[in-house]
Amino acid sequence: xxxxxxxxxxxxxxxxxxxxxxxxxxxxxxxxxxxxxxxxxxxxxxxxxxxxxxxxxxxxxxxxxxxxxxxxxxxxxxxxxxxxxxxxxxxxxxxxxxxxxxxxxxxxxxxxxxxxxxxxxxxxxxxxxxxxxxxxxxxxxxxxxxxxxxxxxxxxxxxxxxxxxxxxxxxxxxxxxxxxxxxxxxxxxxxxxxxxxxxxxxxxxxxxxxxxxxxxxxxxxxxxxxxxxxxxxxxxxxxxxxxxxxxxxxxxxxxxxxxxxxxxxxxxxxxxxxxxxxxxxxxxxxxxxxxxxxxxxxxxxxxxxxxxxxxxxxxxxxxxxxxxxxxxxxxxxxxxxxxxxxxxxxxxxxxxxxxxxxxxxxxxxxxxxxxxxxxxxxxxxxxxxxxxxxxxxxxxxxxxxxxxxxxxxxxxxxxxxxxxxxxxxxxxxxxxxxxxxxxxxxxxxxxxxxxxxxxxxxxxxxxxxxxxxxxxxxxxxxxxxxxxxxxxxxxxxxxxxxxxxxxxxxxxxxxxxxxxxxxxxxxxxxxxxxxxxxxxxxxxxxxxxxxxxxxxxxxxxxxxxxxxxxxxxxxxxxxxxxxxxxxxxxxxxxxxxxxxxxxxxxxxxxxxxxxxxx
Amino acid sequence: xxxxxxxxxxxxxxxxxxxxxxxxxxxxxxxxxxxxxxxxxxxxxxxxxxxxxxxxxxxxxxxxxxxxxxxxxxxxxxxxxxxxxxxxxxxxxxxxxxxxxxxxxxxxxxxxxxxxxxxxxxxxxxxxxxxxxxxxxxxxxxxxxxxxxxxxxxxxxxxxxxxxxxxxxxxxxxxxxxxxxxxxxxxxxxxxxxxxxxxxxxxxxxxxxxxxxxxxxxxxxxxxxxxxxxxxxxxxxxxxxxxxxxxxxxxxxxxxxxxxxxxxxxxxxxxxxxxxxxxxxxxxxxxxxxxxxxxxxxxxxxxxxxxxxxxxxxxxxxxxxxxxxxxxxxxxxxxxxxxxxxxxxxxxxxxxxxxxxxxxxxxx
Ligand SMILES: Nc1ncnc2c1ncn2[C@@H]1O[C@H](COP(=O)(O)OP(=O)(O)O)[C@@H](O)[C@H]1O
Ligand SMILES: [Mg+2]
Numbered sequence: 001x002x003x004x005x006x007x008x009x010x011x012x013x014x015x016x017x018x019x020x021x022x023x024x025x026x027x028x029x030x031x032x033x034x035x036x037x038x039x040x041x042x043x044x045x046x047x048x049x050x051x052x053x054x055x056x057x058x059x060x061x062x063x064x065x066x067x068x069x070x071x072x073x074x075x076x077x078x079x080x081x082x083x084x085x086x087x088x089x090x091x092x093x094x095x096x097x098x099x100x101x102x103x104x105x106x107x108x109x110x111x112x113x114x115x116x117x118x119x120x121x122x123x124x125x126x127x128x129x130x131x132x133x134x135x136x137x138x139x140x141x142x143x144x145x146x147x148x149x150x151x152x153x154x155x156x157x158x159x160x161x162x163x164x165x166x167x168x169x170x171x172x173x174x175x176x177x178x179x180x181x182x183x184x185x186x187x188x189x190x191x192x193x194x195x196x197x198x199x200x201x202x203x204x205x206x207x208x209x210x211x212x213x214x215x216x217x218x219x220x221x222x223x224x225x226x227x228x229x230x231x232x233x234x235x236x237x238x239x240x241x242x243x244x245x246x247x248x249x250x251x252x253x254x255x256x257x258x259x260x261x262x263x264x265x266x267x268x269x270x271x272x273x274x275x276x277x278x279x280x281x282x283x284x285x286x287x288x289x290x291x292x293x294x295x296x297x298x299x300x301x302x303x304x305x306x307x308x309x310x311x312x313x314x315x316x317x318x319x320x321x322x323x324x325x326x327x328x329x330x331x332x333x334x335x336x337x338x339x340x341x342x343x344x345x346x347x348x349x350x351x352x353x354x355x356x357x358x359x360x361x362x363x364x365x366x367x368x369x370x371x372x373x374x375x376x377x378x379x380x381x382x383x384x385x386x387x388x389x390x391x392x393x394x395x396x397x398x399x400x401x402x403x404x405x406x407x408x409x410x411x412x413x414x415x416x417x418x419x420x421x422x423x424x425x426x427x428x429x430x431x432x433x434x435x436x437x438x439x440x441x442x443x444x445x446x447x448x449x450x451x452x453x454x455x456x457x458x459x460x461x462x463x464x465x466x467x468x469x470x471x472x473x474x475x476x477x478x479x480x481x482x483x484x485x486x487x488x489x490x491x492x493x494x495x496x497x498x499x500x501x502x503x504x505x506x507x508x509x510x511x512x513x514x515x516x517x518x519x520x521x522x523x524x525x526x527x528x529x530x531x532x533x534x535x536x537x538x539x540x541x542x543x544x545x546x547x548x549x550x551x552x553x554x555x556x557x558x559x560x561x562x563x564x565x566x567x568x569x570x571x572x573x574x575x576x577x578x579x580x581x582x583x584x585x586x587x588x589x590x591x592x593x594x595x596x597x598x599x600x601x602x603x604x605x606x607x608x609x610x611x612x613x614x
Numbered sequence: 615x616x617x618x619x620x621x622x623x624x625x626x627x628x629x630x631x632x633x634x635x636x637x638x639x640x641x642x643x644x645x646x647x648x649x650x651x652x653x654x655x656x657x658x659x660x661x662x663x664x665x666x667x668x669x670x671x672x673x674x675x676x677x678x679x680x681x682x683x684x685x686x687x688x689x690x691x692x693x694x695x696x697x698x699x700x701x702x703x704x705x706x707x708x709x710x711x712x713x714x715x716x717x718x719x720x721x722x723x724x725x726x727x728x729x730x731x732x733x734x735x736x737x738x739x740x741x742x743x744x745x746x747x748x749x750x751x752x753x754x755x756x757x758x759x760x761x762x763x764x765x766x767x768x769x770x771x772x773x774x775x776x777x778x779x780x781x782x783x784x785x786x787x788x789x790x791x792x793x794x795x796x797x798x799x800x801x802x803x804x805x806x807x808x809x810x811x812x813x814x815x816x817x818x819x820x821x822x823x824x825x826x827x828x829x830x831x832x833x834x835x836x837x838x839x840x841x842x843x844x845x846x847x848x849x850x851x852x853x854x855x856x857x858x859x860x861x862x863x864x865x866x867x868x869x870x871x872x873x874x875x876x877x878x879x880x881x882x883x884x885x886x887x888x889x890x891x892x893x894x895x896x897x898x899x900x901x902x903x904x905x906x907x908x909x910x911x912x913x914x915x916x917x918x919x920x921x922x923x924x925x926x927x928x929x930x931x932x933x934x935x936x937x938x939x940x941x942x943x944x945x946x947x948x949x950x951x952x953x954x955x956x957x958x959x960x961x962x963x964x965x966x967x968x969x970x971x972x973x974x975x976x977x978x
Contacts, residue, residue, distance in 0.1 A: 018687030021687040021688070025689035029665075029668065508705040509708075511701070513707075514665075514691075514692045515664050515665070515692045515695070515697055515699040516718075516766075517693050517722060518693065518718065531707075531708070
């Protein structure tokens with residue numbers, strides 16, 4: 001062993017040509033690094049700059065403030081907005097009441113929704129309840145439907161005469177006016193949101209439950225624990241992290257939700273945080289809206305932080321038990337049929353009943369008159385002559401609706417495609433770069449949109465894109481901004497799916513192609529993309545569904561020039577056009593569900609058997 | 615055939631030094647094995663040769679061509695190094711048939727259709743997998759997957775072949791079979807081969823040259839015969855050989871004409887020149903080099919039999935002199951009782967002596 005270490009110790013100066021070429025070579029040798037840097041740059045621009053922008057706007061005098069502060073100079077630093085929201089005479093109306101309402105709604109809905117979801121998950125995953133597959137499929141349908149479908153159906157049922165316009169079915173059939181607290185405000189909002197968000201809890205908890213090895217419980221039985229002890233000492237602690245995440249994630253989503261509180265709250269001036277932001281923007285008090293959006297973001301971050309502090313260490317419990325676990329069904333005995341009927345009734349009431357009500361609503365000529373003689377198809381196929389108030393043609397005749405429908409589908413498809421691509425690239429850069437700072441930052445920035453409640457995110461994008469921004473033109477009112485915000489808001493999910501899909505592909509699978517002389521682009525096309533295809537498709541499907549039914553996120557950004565179905569529907573409801581609202585909702589639901597069935601067929605049919613490497 | 619030359623290669627992961635100042639030359643057409651315990655830097659070295667890992671220091675040359683040099687600032691990427699590489703996991707592309715797995719890179723190189731087809735057929739034939747060309751990897755057994763990986767390597771006709779523990783995922787019987795096959799292939803392909811393993815049997819049976827590594831350092835380089843019979847350090851002596859080599863510690867003494875290694879319980883014969891400053895010496899002797907007798911003979915040492923483990927072709931015996939345990943290996947299937955007496959004798963030619971202080975072979 002002759003050592004010529006003197007050769008290798010001898011370094012050339014840092015900026016010499018050989019060092020330069022060395023680092024260039026090194027960079028070219030790591031395509032994931034270049035890719036990651038580009039992704040990081042673009043995503044930082046789309047996620048962080050808007051945030052900085054609204055912080056700046058909320059801390060300075062804007063043109064719309066001149067009405068209040070005639071002497072101030074535009075652009076000057078000022079705490080005016082913060083004072084207005086936090087200490088001014090309007091503080092109670094702007095901040096305190098909406099905040100308390102939102103938190104109260106958030107807590108109630110989270111408790112009810114996550115409890116129902118957890119019970120369903122337990123029944124469907126761990127017991128011998130009947131029709132498991134059917135119930136399992138049905139339980140996620142509310143998740144695919146827009147969250148305010150239930151609110152619309154609720155209005156059809158319980159609208160009373162205080163607000164004006166037609167009354168609901170309840171009044172028609174029983175001749176009694178439901179009291180205001182049933183028709184509008186806190187109570188119906190909590191009910192409608194709970195019946196929507198339980199599906200979210202169900203999805204998270206059934207995944208967690210399915211991965212708890214029932215041998216762990218059997219081990220407890222061998223140690224002499226009874227059923228109750230096993231439940232509380234073994235199963236629950238194992239599920240706690242998943243439960244914690246389910247609670248926090250649901251809570252944050254509810255804080256940012258707009259449709260249901262708007263439909264059921266605005267008529268009686270019941271404001272939540274999200275509707276208050278909407279109202280402030282409508283009143284051109286953007287500064288207030290920005291401050292409120294910041295408060296919402298801080299609240300969301302605090303929730304996630306608390307969750308991580310309390311449960312963070314235990315996070316990985318559930319994923320620890322990998323394959324090969326056995327899950328034994330618990331025999332419910334006589335409760336089996338009771339549970340089956342109960343779950344069946346509940347699911348029908350939350351899935352089918354609202355759709356039936358809305359269908360009925362879309363078929364009646366005179367609002368509030370639910371007799372068979374009052375039924376028509378005019379609101380679906382008519383030319384508008386029947387609609388005495390606005391003369392709006394039926395769904396399949398109205399240019400308005402058809403162009404919004406086209407916009408919605410375009411939005412869903414383009415968001416899905418872009419998100420698929422970005423998910424793939426981010427996943428690739430993050431997984432291949434594991435251990436580098438770049439990888440960590442990229443993963444973090446891709447998750448960041450999650451902590452922006454939807455309505456706040458919309459407010460941020462208004463602030464950012466209402467004027468031109470460097471090379472980026474003013475995007476307000478364009479279709480592009482809808483696509484952009486949908487893509488960014490869905491980044492956390494798509495980058496997760498991208499990362500998960502990429503983790504399935506062992507590094508050597510790609511390295512072996514490298515040593516065989518296959519270049520980067522070809523490797524992506526021939527190896528990486530085909531192998532992650534089915535994961536990507538399910539991520540894209542999720543984006544499509546979310547984009548199609550999205551209201552909270554884009555309500556602030558839509559205008560007649562870029563109207564989508566959900567926005568149209570909101571307008572119809574505001575103008576008390578219940579038939580059109582019902583018809584449009586059904587159309588939307590139909591498209592979402594058939595879209596997801598098609599996507600499942602595509603990804604399922606893609607030579608999955610070939611992917612199961614032994 | 616191409617020569618591979620590594621000079622002053624170093625590679626650290628954070629504080630962990632995976633490879634420390636490695637100089638290694640692989641002669642054209644040689645089958646060189648890097649042998650060492652897990653974590654000693656074998657894979658890192660191999661990946662550095664392929665270009666999948668960039669060393670922190672040093673230079674790598676294929677023949678005259680510099681493929682990596684920190685000093686000159688050269689990194690030829692793996693795509694352009696034209697080496698064949700077999701991964702421990704085989705790394706077959708699960709979504710492609712055997713045929714597609716083999717031809718993807720060939721088509722990428724824009725070879726003519728006839729050329730691709732003929733290389734495909736030839737490489738499949740060499741591993742006897744012609745019948746499986748339309749199958750997916752998941753439809754093949756572990757051994758068959760291994761053959762596909764090998765045939766993919768053959769089809770590329772690289773002048774350099776790198777293999778990272780290619781047999782470690784196979785069961786014992788298949789491993790022996792594939793070992794013979796790899797040896798045959800190497801003869802036919804005449805490519806310079808670097809083979810990485812922690813299995814000494816593979817290293818001894820396959821290689822022209824064995825390089826033993828430990829903790830990122832090259833410990834010894836030599837033919838399998840040399841490595842086995844003349845280990846240059848205690849580490850190599852102990853690492854190579856199954857059952858393990860016997861070590862005896864003692865002082866060299868001379869009694870009149872004769873010289874011995876005094877191991878307290880017994881004396882080991884020693885018929886060479888006494889080194890001047892040997893101090894405490896460790897003698898090493900392979901289990902199969904100790905002679906065994908069932909009756910008392912002159913100068914033989916009486917031992918107690920502690921355990922007996924026939925493995926079929928051989929029998930491993932554990933014997934004891936006083937407190938010292940000795941392992942013996944004898945050919946044949948020996949059956950005897952533990953109470954029976956045995957006598958052993960050390961052959962002075964087969965002994966290696968190491969300094970206790972430096973752990974290096976004294977070469978006396
Ligand atoms: N990508 C890596 N990151 C960090 N440490 C590594 C990496 N690859 C190898 N190492 C470390 O370098 C040392 C040598 O690894 P390796 O070459 O894989 O050993 P071997 O193949 O001989 O088992 C080990 O201690 C290992 O932990
Ligand atoms: Mg290794």
